[in-house]
Amino acid sequence: xxxxASDSASGTLQxxxxxPLYNEVDNIDPLIAELETALAPYDGGYELILxxxxxxxxxxxxxxxxxxxxxxxxLARFGRNYGQTAALSAGFHMARGQVVVTLDGDLxxxxxxxxxxxxxxxxxxxxxxxxxxxxxDTFMNRTLPSRIANWLISRITGVHLHDxxxxxxxxxxxxxxxxxxxxxxxxxxxxxxxxxxxxxxxxEVNHRARQRGRTKYGxxxxxxxxxxxxxxxxxxxxxAHPIRVFGAAALxxxxxxxGSLVALVVMKSxxxxxxxxxxxxxxxxxxxxxxxxxxxxGVIAExxxxxxxxxxxxxPYVVVERVN
Numbered sequence: 118x119x120x121x122a123s124d125s126a127s128g129t130l131q132x133x134x135x136x137p138l139y140n141e142v143d144n145i146d147p148l149i150a151e152l153e154t155a156l157a158p159y160d161g162g163y164e165l166i167l168x169x170x171x172x173x174x175x176x177x178x179x180x181x182x183x184x185x186x187x188x189x190x191x192l193a194r195f196g197r198n199y200g201q202t203a204a205l206s207a208g209f210h211m212a213r214g215q216v217v218v219t220l221d222g223d224l225x226x227x228x229x230x231x232x233x234x235x236x237x238x239x240x241x242x243x244x245x246x247x248x249x250x251x252x253x254d255t256f257m258n259r260t261l262p263s264r265i266a267n268w269l270i271s272r273i274t275g276v277h278l279h280d281x282x283x284x285x286x287x288x289x290x291x292x293x294x295x296x297x298x299x300x301x302x303x304x305x306x307x308x309x310x311x312x313x314x315x316x317x318x319x320x321e322v323n324h325r326a327r328q329r330g331r332t333k334y335g336x337x338x339x340x341x342x343x344x345x346x347x348x349x350x351x352x353x354x355x356x357a358h359p360i361r362v363f364g365a366a367a368l369x370x371x372x373x374x375x376g377s378l379v380a381l382v383v384m385k386s387x388x389x390x391x392x393x394x395x396x397x398x399x400x401x402x403x404x405x406x407x408x409x410x411x412x413x414x415g416v417i418a419e420x421x422x423x424x425x426x427x428x429x430x431x432x433p434y435v436v437v438e439r440v441n
Contacts, residue, residue: 118323119298127334128342129160130148130163130213130214130215131159131160131215131216131220132156132159132162132163132164132165132213132214132215132216132235133163133164133166133170133208133213133214133216133217133218133419134152134163134164134166134167134206134217134218134219134220134231134291135166135167135202135209135211135212135217135218136148136167136168136170136220136222137168137170137201137205138167138168138176138204138223139169139170139171139172139176139198139204139222139338140171140172140173140174141170141172141222141223141329142174142176143178143229143329144176144222144223145176145179145183145222146179146226148224148228149183149187150192151224151227151228151229152165153187154228154229155229155231155232156228156231158232163189163214164191164212164213164214165187165189165190165191166191166192166193166211166212167172167180167190167191167192167193167207167222168192168193168194168195168204168205168207168208169192169193170194170195170198170199170200170201170203170204171194171195171196171197171198171199172198174221176328177192179196180192182340191211192210192304193207193208195207200301201284201303202298202299202301203298205219205298206297206303209293211326212293213291214287215289215290216288216290217287217288217289217290217293218234218235218285218286218287218288219284219285219288220284220285220287220365221284221285223327224325224328224329225253225324225325225326225327226247226284226285226322226324226325227285227322227323227324227325228286229323230323231285231287232248233320233322234247234248234285234286234287234320234322235287235403237287237318237320238287238289240318241316242316242318243289243315244287244288244289244292244307244310244311244314244316244317244318245287245304245317245319245320245399246278246280246281246283246285246286246307246317246318246319247283247284247285247286247319247322248279248283248319248320248321249280249283249322249324250280250321250324251324252324253324253325253326253327253328254324263280263282266281266343267279267280267281267282268438269343270304270305270308270342270346270425273346273349273350274305274312274346274349274350275308276307276308276312278319279319279360280309280319281304281305281308282304283322285322289315289415292310292313293306294315295309295310296309299380301341301342301345302345302348304342305345308349317382321405323384339388341416352364358419358422359415359418360416360418360419361415362415363414363415363418364411364412364413365414366407366411367408367409367410367411367412367415370404370405370407370408370409370411371404371405371408372416373404374401374403374404374405374407374408375401375404375405376404377397377400377401377404378397378401380397381398381401384397394414399433407422
């Protein structure tokens with residue numbers, strides 16, 4: 118902690134706290150008070166970045182009052198509600214600290230856990246994720262869907278975490294700089310970080326019942342998570358060479374069509390079965406047509422991928438360390 122304070126004094130900001138907010142006016146005062154208490158040992162060597170995600174109450178007005186007295190409190194306000202991923206992305210772009218910590222603004226995450234995340238990160242990790250082992254949420258609407266999603270994400274990405282949905286996480290800034298967030302991709306950041314060569318750890322954190330305001334999340338969000346999971350799987354497995362997945366589908370379709378054609382010819386030659394109206398004839402045509410379409414989609418995806426990397430100067434690899 119003293120190291121962070123000394124770095125801040127020398128001009129290098131070490132810590133940024135990013136918090137998305139939506140209709141949380143009643144939680145603003147206690148949230149900032151708890152953050153100030155938890156981060157007091159840093160002696161100003163941090164910044165608070167609070168992003169108002171288009172709140173319809175007095176959330177931003179209350180934030181302005183605190184910003185007037187706290188020089189390290191930085192604010193951003195959306196014109197409408199874009200969602201948690203967009204709010205976090207805006208906070209990441211504003212962050213100047215070498216380490217970025219995220220947490221929810223509803224006080225269910227405990228700011229007193231932040232030092233524990235930072236201490237774990239000092240052991241050489243690039244991402245430290247919180248695990249709400251003892252959740253204070255309703256089982257059917259929140260906890261059960263979350264457990265299913267955690268199992269599914271861990272199984273498909275190959276990166277095991279008990280709690281992907283916990284917003285309380287710590288990231289090294291250089292890891293966040295590798296990605297742009299869309300949809301619900303913020304919850305997959307640990308898997309993306311590991312895919313790009315980062316080191317991941319998970320620690321237990323405190324979870325508290327909501328005392329003020331209403332929850333913004335429901336079971337319906339599970340379906341969007343599943344859709345984004347498909348995107349993440351595609352990006353991590355075939356993002357650099359999409360022709361491989363489309364080419365495999367094209368090959369399978371053509372093999373199916375040709376196999377159907379062989380069976381059709383054998384039936385005609387040996388058994389004298391009429392080809393007119395035979396389902397195998399339609400299956401042959403369908404297989405060949407789908408094969409051609411999949412192949413063309415693969416070629417187009419390859420062109421788009423190369424255009425994306427060349428136009429934005431991005432590389433299909435990540436260098437995590439250089440010497441000389």
